Amino acid sequence: MSSTLIVLNLKTYLEGTGEGAVKVAQACKEVADDSGIEIGVAPQFCDIYRVASQVDLPVYSQSLDPVGAGSFTGHAFVQSIKDAGAVGTLINHSECRLTLANIDASITTAKNAALKTIVCTNNVATSAAAAALGPDYVAVEPPELIGSGIPVSKADPGVVTGSVDAVKRINPAVQVLCGAGISKGEDLAAALELGSVGVLLASGIVKAANPKAALEDLVSKV
């Protein structure tokens, strides 16, 4: 496996029984095996167990709540996420934003459970702030490009290079992903050229008529 990482966020795109998530995850696994590139998938909470128990690939939670065992209702509890088979979690996605204090608490909660942490950010300043909290990855995604089909690597390369520089300066152990509008091989290649180690993406693959073919295109230029 190369050190490149692709994380496919399924958001709430796939309706139904969860079998859709398993199918997309299976396509990710096949393309990961063929390409040697690590591909993880972030399904709905309720599908983590189903996906992780049926497909041998890294599964991420779309978020978690920084609560322990006890008197908490309606929260995404880290131990349940871990026991369901997740290896990591997104934190502070633009569609599920947190306060800085909650980002910090979520990172600590995930780390204590040995889950990998991917903190999403929306610009260079928030990438720098997130890096100071010491997650495994910062994933920079300008919100206006999310779901747009316009790749951040082309539309706003400065937010990627700026985040890479800022994160390196603040905490060189943290790696940078980028996302928003990424769907093609040239987008991933450009993202890597800009200094990120991979991408966080969703609609370009999940909504494609043939997700496996879309994934094959995505990895074709690395």
Ligand SMILES: O=C[C@H](O)COP(=O)(O)O
């Ligand atoms: O989590 C994924 C990002 O929000 C990017 O979404 P997108 O690939 O649909 O632009």
